[in-house]
Amino acid sequence: MSADFLYGIEVIINGLMAGVLYALVALGFVLIFKASGIFNYAQGVMALFAALTLVGIMEGQVPFAHLLNAIFGTDIHHFGWEVPALLAIFLTVLVMVAFAWAVQHFVFRHLVGQEPIILFMATIGLAYFLEGVGDLMWGSDIKTIALGLPQGGSFWVEDMTASLGGDDFYGFFIDKLDMVATVVAIVLVISLIAFAQYTKQGRAMRAVADDHQAALSVGISLNYIWVLVWSLAGIVAMVAGIMWGAKSGVQFSLSLIALKALPVLMLGGFTSIPGAIVGGLIIGVGEKLFEYTIGAPFLGGATENWFAYMLALIFLVFRPQGLFGERIIERV
Amino acid sequence: MKMKTLAAMALAGAVASGPAVADLVIPDLSYRTGPYAAGGTPFSDGYQDYFNLLNARDGGIGGEPVRIVECETGYNTEKGVECYESTKGEGALIYQPLSTGITYQLIPKATADEIPIHTMGYGRTSAANGEVFNWVFNYPANYWDAASVAVNYLLDENGGDLNGKTIALVYHNSAYGKEPIRTLESLAEMHGFELSQLAVDHPGQEQKSQWLQIRRERPDYVLMWGWGVMNQVAVQEAANIGFPMENFIGNWWAGAEHDVTPAGDAANGYKSLNMNRVIDYPVLADIQSMVHDAGNAAGDGSHMGSVLYVRGMYAAMLAAEAIAKAQEIHGVADVTPAMVRDGMEALEITDARMGELGMEGIGPEFSVSCADHGGAGQGLVQQWNAADSTWVPLTDFISPDDAVIAPLVAEDSAAFAAESGITPGCL
Numbered sequence: 107m108s109a110d111f112l113y114g115i116e117v118i119i120n121g122l123m124a125g126v127l128y129a130l131v132a133l134g135f136v137l138i139f140k141a142s143g144i145f146n147y148a149q150g151v152m153a154l155f156a157a158l159t160l161v162g163i164m165e166g167q168v169p170f171a172h173l174l175n176a177i178f179g180t181d182i183h184h185f186g187w188e189v190p191a192l193l194a195i196f197l198t199v200l201v202m203v204a205f206a207w208a209v210q211h212f213v214f215r216h217l218v219g220q221e222p223i224i225l226f227m228a229t230i231g232l233a234y235f236l237e238g239v240g241d242l243m244w245g246s247d248i249k250t251i252a253l254g255l256p257q258g259g260s261f262w263v264e265d266m267t268a269s270l271g272g273d274d275f276y277g278f279f280i281d282k283l284d285m286v287a288t289v290v291a292i293v294l295v296i297s298l299i300a301f302a303q304y305t306k307q308g309r310a311m312r313a314v315a316d317d318h319q320a321a322l323s324v325g326i327s328l329n330y331i332w333v334l335v336w337s338l339a340g341i342v343a344m345v346a347g348i349m350w351g352a353k354s355g356v357q358f359s360l361s362l363i364a365l366k367a368l369p370v371l372m373l374g375g376f377t378s379i380p381g382a383i384v385g386g387l388i389i390g391v392g393e394k395l396f397e398y399t400i401g402a403p404f405l406g407g408a409t410e411n412w413f414a415y416m417l418a419l420i421f422l423v424f425r426p427q428g429l430f431g432e433r434i435i436e437r438v
Numbered sequence: 439m440k441m442k443t444l445a446a447m448a449l450a451g452a453v454a455s456g457p458a459v460a461d462l463v464i465p466d467l468s469y470r471t472g473p474y475a476a477g478g479t480p481f482s483d484g485y486q487d488y489f490n491l492l493n494a495r496d497g498g499i500g501g502e503p504v505r506i507v508e509c510e511t512g513y514n515t516e517k518g519v520e521c522y523e524s525t526k527g528e529g530a531l532i533y534q535p536l537s538t539g540i541t542y543q544l545i546p547k548a549t550a551d552e553i554p555i556h557t558m559g560y561g562r563t564s565a566a567n568g569e570v571f572n573w574v575f576n577y578p579a580n581y582w583d584a585a586s587v588a589v590n591y592l593l594d595e596n597g598g599d600l601n602g603k604t605i606a607l608v609y610h611n612s613a614y615g616k617e618p619i620r621t622l623e624s625l626a627e628m629h630g631f632e633l634s635q636l637a638v639d640h641p642g643q644e645q646k647s648q649w650l651q652i653r654r655e656r657p658d659y660v661l662m663w664g665w666g667v668m669n670q671v672a673v674q675e676a677a678n679i680g681f682p683m684e685n686f687i688g689n690w691w692a693g694a695e696h697d698v699t700p701a702g703d704a705a706n707g708y709k710s711l712n713m714n715r716v717i718d719y720p721v722l723a724d725i726q727s728m729v730h731d732a733g734n735a736a737g738d739g740s741h742m743g744s745v746l747y748v749r750g751m752y753a754a755m756l757a758a759e760a761i762a763k764a765q766e767i768h769g770v771a772d773v774t775p776a777m778v779r780d781g782m783e784a785l786e787i788t789d790a791r792m793g794e795l796g797m798e799g800i801g802p803e804f805s806v807s808c809a810d811h812g813g814a815g816q817g818l819v820q821q822w823n824a825a826d827s828t829w830v831p832l833t834d835f836i837s838p839d840d841a842v843i844a845p846l847v848a849e850d851s852a853a854f855a856a857e858s859g860i861t862p863g864c865l
Contacts (some may be wrong), residue, residue: 276654280811356475357473357667394647406635406637407648408611410644
């Protein structure tokens, strides 16, 4: 087989892997939008905040150390201990649950019945607030996430596939971190679907997503469900933050990964978990393949960002609700 | 009576809150928040700490205390312009915008306001032509110098011959990232190497396509013009595909500690340019004892001695020396921005002077003139030692190829002069 063809397959495989990472971010948006109709602008910042909190806890960093030192003239930074990864993840989950409760209690409880645009604006405020709190709490330095996740290309895959082409083909490159992210995403999606299908809380969550009024009439607490949904979105954000943070270090640009999720949502629909996955895969493969075949050779490269949005727009023209979104039916 | 009391209080308040006339006001357009805070914070700490040292040790510059006015830009051009507008009225003597985007916006404004700008190793490269850019200085080096220094280093590594070699440029897809392309194209033509260009979109979190292309094309060397998260991801991706790190060279905005630490041991051997040598200077001990221990540090002290801290300190030293020169030229301690501009244009940095200041060898020797606002244009190559978490200088300061750079500067500055209606000349 020709090297160009094989490298095309390599691009598709890596596009699928990248798509999984995009889908991880998009999942958080879907969970909240489906249950409450809120487009959560703060989802990217939640990923950043969760990753910062995880690293901060693992390293035994004193939260708000800069602030405390400035006020009291002290010089404290760390407690002097390190927290094992699993315990730190558990504690981070607790922090995200507390955050979900606070968001519901202090913000959205007071905005029930408001227009979607008001709720969206509230999430914009929330994003900036959370970014500021994250900075104040953990500092702005870039942090290394020491979870022992594997990095680098898989030599095994490279060696096994090198013989498929000639001398100018070096075997398929697949990043081990991307493989882990794929497995984690699969487990996460199965868990979310199982939770929604087979648990009492999950069924209540689906009931709220289908019809708030009907859910209220059978005694389901909207407040409880929304805290639950924001907590789940926080956990998904933590997973996304870990995977993206492992690539680049945990830093404030992590919040910008939300930009990669938007075309995925436009394409897959805002209300479908499978839509987020399939949308992520289509965007991942589409943008990488376009860059490989047209972008880099003919357009000077760096086409991925705009191509992803263009692809999503094309889908929107033919299917405004997205591939898996709920059909919009308005009867007179 | 009541009105009189109120008026007196208002007057007293106005007097108390107004700028202290005798202070030397230095704005610090910092960015300690947002995606680029990891780079902005250490620079700003170093910049402010050096002025704090001068206040504590020497009572300021020429007996005049320095007053820092910090304004947070978030590395955002609009905010940077707002910072400029809100601080210039304080009597600002010199601006260090610390952003190419902000610099481009401030060039016409500062020129009209007659306040000098110092863009050290960034900004508009052709501002090196002081006859067109009277109020802008980019010594000791600029982006085009950096591109030439990198190629000269590679020439040295290859016995003076790059013929037939392939060099890939991975660059931030912005005005900043595109700056070296023209110079590298000229150098490629001159030295016979092939230049491959790979753009990375902002912010640079996702670079899989670019590094798969590098893996396919196997260039001999990769140069990088990156900033922010793009640097950390690029170093990690280079390690992922097994690219030899010793053949991967970033520019001086891609060579700080935080650019390599996220990749851990995999970053070992990565190289970058630097415009300032990073060693344990005696001045750092002075800053520790007279500024940090006295509780006057600009930050939390954790960045002391890092690449960007030292660069910020170096920038402050160059500003302080220009102010001192202005005081010497005009015979007054309380100088104006126009006088500081004169001081910058007459600046002469020698090894002896850097030694006196406790930072011997921090930068190259250079002098500034009306025609040349760019300085020596030299840079050194440093290499990351992951085991010790230190940057090791590999070379002394390397000169750029002026025969290539000078015509490009002349051409670009002439075009700017034509479109802006400027008649080149000295002030």
